[in-house]
Amino acid sequence: MGKRLREFTRLILDQQKPVPCTNQPDVFDLDLYWKPSDHSVRQIAISTAKEMCSRCPVKNECLDVALAEKIDVMIWGGLTPAERETLLVAAQRKRARIQN
Ligand code: SF4
Numbered sequence: 001m002g003k004r005l006r007e008f009t010r011l012i013l014d015q016q017k018p019v020p021c022t023n024q025p026d027v028f029d030l031d032l033y034w035k036p037s038d039h040s041v042r043q044i045a046i047s048t049a050k051e052m053c054s055r056c057p058v059k060n061e062c063l064d065v066a067l068a069e070k071i072d073v074m075i076w077g078g079l080t081p082a083e084r085e086t087l088l089v090a091a092q093r094k095r096a097r098i099q100n
Contacts, residue, residue, distance in 0.1 A: 008065045011058055020052035021075075027052070028075045046080060053078035 001009075012019050021028050027049045033042035053059055053075065063077025067088060072081045079087070 002069060004065050004068055008058075008061060011061055015057055017057075019056050019058055021049070021056070024048075024052070029073070030075065030080065031073060046075065049075040050078050 012022070026032060027045050030042060030045065033039075033045060053062070056062065056078075059077055063079060063084075065071075066076030066079075066084055070088070072085070074081070076084065
């Protein structure tokens with residue numbers, strides 16, 4: 001585990017109340033819903049996870065660490081892996097435009 005992930009884990013453990021995903025981790029693990037027949041359950045899991053993340057006291061830090069570590073599984077900071085990838089690509093393009 002990298003330093004940022006260790007620090008984030010410590011931040012979660014330091015919270016007064018448990019962060020939402022620690023109570024229902026299955027909702028955040030989209031790899032559980034990989035079959036085509038799981039499509040509607042997957043959509044419900046995504047909506048539920050996003051709603052839980054919206055109430056999370058460490059949401060910004062969670063998204064930051066997921067982007068920095070390029071984590072490509074599960075919901076982090078209220079975003080799916082595909083949504084985080086879109087953010088990373090947009091940031092790369094912006095950096096490239098600034099450098100040129
Ligand atoms: S923002 Fe991160 S830490 Fe908070 S509930 Fe969502 S996945 Fe868990």
